[in-house]
Amino acid sequence: MKIALLGYGKMGKVIERIALERGHEIVLKKDESNSFEGLSTADVAIDFSVPTAAVDNISNSFNANVPVVSGTTGWLEHYDEMVALCNEKQSGFISSSNFSLGVNIFFELNEYLAKIMSQFDSYNVSMEEIHHTQKLDAPSGTAISLAKGVIENSAYAKWTLEEAKKDEIFIEAKRIGDVPGTHTVTYNSIVDSIEIKHTAHNREGFALGAVIAAEWLAGKKGVFTMKDVLNLK
Known part of the structure; x- marks a missing residue:
């Protein structure tokens, strides 16, 4: 080809x-x-x-x-x-x-988890993404895709980089060294937290x-x- x-x-x-x-x-x-x-x-x-x-x-x-x-x-x-x-x-x-094949599997897990967690309003979802300092956009496209996956399967309406309101997903975008890409989705409540994470080791x-x-x-x-x-x- x-x-x-x-x-x-x-x-x-x-x-x-x-x-x-x-x-x-x-x-x-x-x-x-x-x-x-x-x-x-x-x-x-x-x-x-x-x-x-x-x-x-x-x-x-x-x-x-x-x-x-x-x-x-x-x-x-x-x-x-x-x-x-x-x-x-x-x-x-x-x-x-x-x-990334792994990230696309992660997208599926994220959507499935969002469907489950939408039944439990005691949990708040947030996200963290870490990329290399040369990455031009923040949050990353991957983080936005993850947020959309949650929004389409829950009552959340949008994502934000600022302090989140009740219907918003907070995304923390970090730029550190030469990190290829790390994405974490966390559901947090008073009693516990549930977290899924994908870490790329290289490009x-x-x-x-x-x-x-x-x-x-x-x-x-x-x-x-x-x-x-x-x-x-």
Whole structure:
């Protein structure tokens, strides 16, 4: 499979290595210093860039008839536009806040736990996320996805980075050293606490999941999620 890498930072380089190990070819390594030349020859594009570049990367891919796997976060106010363009061009699209196989299992656990805990109003839920100091958005896309998973399965209405009201989920966003990503969901009451936690040890899991998603998406048309890729629906 021919892959265009849109974003060639730390994650892009790990994705490149894993893709090559799995027998794929890299036809474009896009960063701010070069053009989209070679994009149209790709079977799929993998976008791990920055929020300000994501929409341009995704748009150019769809216009070149290339499906997109996007792991960039912080641009989702334009998500519906990209979905519309994907459908207009009859392309394929997977956007996820986190492609790690373990994190996507964690998402499922989070939703299941939220359904159970919604019956017990003596518990308050909060979240903590820790990432490296180079991460541009806070809270992380993964933390927002976790919060949405709780909101969709409980009486909570929204998340906040400030002091939480009764119907809000407090997210504490920390930026420390070179931490790949740690996410904790805690249900706390006067008598006890229940906690689920995912800790990434390196970037390998994110990169492998993105390549697996690209392999799955190649040749498909439509908008999908990691639930489709991992058959979690």
